[in-house]
Amino acid sequence: MVYTRKDVSTLTRSERRRFVNALLELKRRGEYDEFVRTHIEYYTSDGETGLRAAHMTPSFLPWHRMLLLDLERALRRVDESVTVPYWDWTRNRTPTALPWTEDLLGGTGRRSDRQVMSGPFAYRNGKWTIKVGVTDTDYLTRDLGRARDPITLPRPDDVEAVLDDPVYDKAPWNSTSTKGFRNKLEGWGSGQGPTSWHTHNRVHRWVGGHMVGGASVNDPVFWMHHAFIDLLWTRWQRRHPGAHYLPAKPLARGDAQRGRVVARHEKMPPWDVTPNEVEDHSRIYRYA
Numbered sequence: 001m002v003y004t005r006k007d008v009s010t011l012t013r014s015e016r017r018r019f020v021n022a023l024l025e026l027k028r029r030g031e032y033d034e035f036v037r038t039h040i041e042y043y044t045s046d047g048e049t050g051l052r053a054a055h056m057t058p059s060f061l062p063w064h065r066m067l068l069l070d071l072e073r074a075l076r077r078v079d080e081s082v083t084v085p086y087w088d089w090t091r092n093r094t095p096t097a098l099p100w101t102e103d104l105l106g107g108t109g110r111r112s113d114r115q116v117m118s119g120p121f122a123y124r125n126g127k128w129t130i131k132v133g134v135t136d137t138d139y140l141t142r143d144l145g146r147a148r149d150p151i152t153l154p155r156p157d158d159v160e161a162v163l164d165d166p167v168y169d170k171a172p173w174n175s176t177s178t179k180g181f182r183n184k185l186e187g188w189g190s191g192q193g194p195t196s197w198h199t200h201n202r203v204h205r206w207v208g209g210h211m212v213g214g215a216s217v218n219d220p221v222f223w224m225h226h227a228f229i230d231l232l233w234t235r236w237q238r239r240h241p242g243a244h245y246l247p248a249k250p251l252a253r254g255d256a257q258r259g260r261v262v263a264r265h266e267k268m269p270p271w272d273v274t275p276n277e278v279e280d281h282s283r284i285y286r287y288a
């Protein structure tokens with residue numbers, strides 16, 4: 001059965017509760033922290049050697065699609081009514097809007113140490129201790145909107161400009177690609193600081209705290225953010241029929257990126273699937 005992923009602002013109270021409870025149950029069983037571990041393990045950047053499967057790379061989109069599917073399957077083993085909602089940050093744009101409510105993700109962190117104090121994922125409520133991270137805090141942190149150095153979320157116009165690019169990705173297939181849908185969506189820009197953070201990356205920065213860096217999966221908003229990114233990939237496909245994942249073939253000998261990116265029909269670790277095989281999700285889930 002094809003199931004539906006909904007806009008988080010349309011969830012009923014009972015749907016919110018079931019989603020939260022399924023996450024807490026995965027956390028209690030230790031399954032959730034495996035997702036954090038996988039994401040940290042694959043957090044390879046341009047400056048390192050070896051294959052980049054997850055970030056700064058064409059397979060950014062299919063890789064996160066697979067991670068979301070695995071999480072969603074785990075949630076649905078706990079409660080088969082649950083799907084991952086998406087957070088449309090072009091519409092829900094403030095630190096008090098959804099999904100930052102008491103009954104869903106809770107709010108921003110307190111001023112002194114960024115510790116999240118409200119909602120089901122606040123450390124003090126006893127069910128969400130950070131166990132796998134790149135720092136040693138055991139509480140979830142956020143700094144919604146970056147109170148002391150504010151940035152804004154991407155706007156509808158920014159998303160339109162990203163969706164307008166008809167080419168999936170371009171050489172050099174990394175964080176310096178200035179053309180191509182993938183990096184416009186992933187959001188690596190030139191320079192340093194806030195002006196260099198676009199679209200997907202900018203949202204991670206806007207949330208702040210754990211959402212910045214490899215341990216971002218510790219904040220459950222990660223899934224809602226990436227569900228929206230995944231939806232934008234689907235919208236891009238509809239806007240550009242016939243456009244596909246690139247590179248179509250493994251890069252030529254002598255290309256500096258050869259062996260560092262996943263081509264359309266190559267396996268994408270840690271899964272036994274190719275980007276081509278996950279390009280169409282319509283038989284698994286759809287977006288409302």
Ligand code: CU1
Nearest residue numbers: 039054055064
């Ligand atoms: Cu990621």
Ligand code: CU1
Nearest residue numbers: 200204216226
């Ligand atoms: Cu991300």
